[in-house]
Amino acid sequence: MNIATIAGSLRQTSTNRGLIRACIELAPEGLTFDTLSIGEPPHYNGDVAARGEPEAVTRFKAGIDAADAVLIATPEYNYSIPGVLKNAIDWASRPAYQSVFAGKKTGMLGAAYSVVGTARAQSHLKQILLGMATPVFPFPEVLVGAAKAKFDAEGNLIDVPTREFLAKFMLAFAGWIKTG
Numbered sequence: 417m418n419i420a421t422i423a424g425s426l427r428q429t430s431t432n433r434g435l436i437r438a439c440i441e442l443a444p445e446g447l448t449f450d451t452l453s454i455g456e457p458p459h460y461n462g463d464v465a466a467r468g469e470p471e472a473v474t475r476f477k478a479g480i481d482a483a484d485a486v487l488i489a490t491p492e493y494n495y496s497i498p499g500v501l502k503n504a505i506d507w508a509s510r511p512a513y514q515s516v517f518a519g520k521k522t523g524m525l526g527a528a529y530s531v532v533g534t535a536r537a538q539s540h541l542k543q544i545l546l547g548m549a550t551p552v553f554p555f556p557e558v559l560v561g562a563a564k565a566k567f568d569a570e571g572n573l574i575d576v577p578t579r580e581f582l583a584k585f586m587l588a589f590a591g592w593i594k595t596g
């Protein structure tokens with residue numbers, strides 16, 4: 417089974433990119449991963465869409481379409497998801513309810529500096545996915561709060577209990593993708 421991964425931060429040393437790397441390292445056997453980029457699609461503009469889909473959008477959508485499931489790691493920006501992540505999702509969400517996200521099993525996790533660790537961002541992301549008819553992995557939730565202490569300067573996850581929890585999360589996520 418192939419999983420398309422999306423990190424909601426463009427920072428080179430992003431903790432959310434680090435979370436995705438850790439998920440890949442700790443995943444059970446039998447999963448393969450592709451990394452999708454949210455930085456390339458232009459700002460969503462209906463006029464641009466009407467003239468023809470930008471190549472970067474086509475690539476992003478194809479990555480989701482080809483995958484058995486999607487895994488999104490989102491930071492929390494002002495109690496929600498980053499605009500750059502929402503922009504890429506908005507492009508991929510068309511045509512409404514028949515997009516590459518419709519019916520595509522999706523899991524999420526997130527790292528943020530506050531102690532509530534992306535609870536508000538993930539709640540918004542679930543709402544967004546609901547609007548695209550996307551089934552969301554319900555449990556366990558992964559909220560990595562106080563992230564500054566849990567990653568090194570390169571954004572690698574170094575907190576051992578969090579790594580152990582991620583391994584369990586990936587096992588459960590893989591089972592859900594297989595069985596629904």
Ligand SMILES: Cc1cc2nc3c(=O)[nH]c(=O)nc-3n(C[C@H](O)[C@H](O)[C@H](O)COP(=O)(O)O)c2cc1C
Pocket residue numbers: 424425426427429430431432433491492493494495496527528529530531533534563
């Ligand atoms: C514009 C902006 C808004 C932010 N708002 C929040 C917030 O609402 N809650 C929070 O916990 N952290 C907030 N942060 C801090 C982020 O959690 C922190 O920068 C996080 O590590 C970003 O993820 P990254 O390491 O993957 O880039 C904000 C950061 C930025 C740049």
